[in-house]
Amino acid sequence: MxxxxxxxxxxxxxxxxxxxxxxxxxxxxxxxxxxxxxxxxxxxxxxxxxxxxxxxxxxxxxxxxxxxxxxxxxxxxxxxxxxxxxxxLPGHKRHMFALLLPNISDASIELKKHFLQEKICLEALKSGAVSFIPFMPFISGFDLPQQEQCLKDYRSYFGLDDKSIKEIAERLETPLEDIKGQLKCLDFWSFVKDDSIIARARSAGGAFCSVKGGLGSSVVQALKVYYTRTQFLNVVVEDAKHLLRKMETVNIA
CATH class of the missing domain: 3.40.50.300 (P-loop containing nucleotide triphosphate hydrolases)
Known part of the structure; x- marks a missing residue:
């Protein structure tokens, strides 16, 4: 040979x-x-x-x-x-390498999730520390544009950006809208739209703490960043695994 x-x-x-x-x-x-x-x-x-x-x-x-x-x-x-x-690889290169890995298995997806979860913890701590200063959450808080960009970044890390989804639909020979309809991570407003009384009270309480600053403001802001980003990450991971199952079915066939 x-x-x-x-x-x-x-x-x-x-x-x-x-x-x-x-x-x-x-x-x-x-x-x-x-x-x-x-x-x-x-x-x-x-x-x-x-x-x-x-x-x-x-x-x-x-x-x-x-x-x-x-x-x-x-x-x-x-x-x-x-x-x-x-x-x-050194620590910073290891992190970037993990995020660039293709979604070839549940293990690779979970590996990305692990690295991003660590990053979320650091970002939450950082946001909490800054929020100790009165009014800082209003200036540098995790607002809607930042949240939307965060979700887009997670989608990109897991190959669920618009371009990748289109390529997957073509490979699966499935209408693009059908694929999009199966993905929860594409609807940003479903994550942030909550008009319940509890949500309003929580928002008002967070605003009050932000004005005063101190430990209460730090805790509220850190939890907000941690919970929101983790929610985004979990949904994106779930969608990535769903598409992986569909791709594996096509490969087997």
């Missing part, structure tokens, strides 16, 4: 190697030319052994091979690659 990998090796540090989408091509070629003797795992192992040998020959110490698919990221070694990078 002619392996195309040595020309496409990309290094991840001194001892790791990431291999790109030619794995799919090698598997396809091998299955087509040798249909009777084709064994997927044997081909993958030959690719790993071949790359390992070449990397050792050029002086790479303790090389680690990650085979990934260009069509199915959940296949082969991509989950191991995720785990490795999350362990070895």
């Amino acid at each position: 002619m392996l195309s990998w040595p020309r496409k090796l990309r290094m991840l540090g001194r001892s790791s190697t990431l291999l790109g989408p030619k794995v799919d091509s090698d598997l396809y070629s091998e299955e087509r030319t040798r249909p009777r003797t084709f064994r997927k795992e044997q081909v993958l192992q030959r690719i790993r052994d071949y790359c390992l040998s070449n990397l050792t020959d050029i002086g790479v110490s303790e090389p680690r091979i990650f085979l990934i698919s260009n069509f199915d990221l959940d296949a082969f070694d991509f989950p191991k690659l995720e785990e490795t990078l999350l362990k070895e």
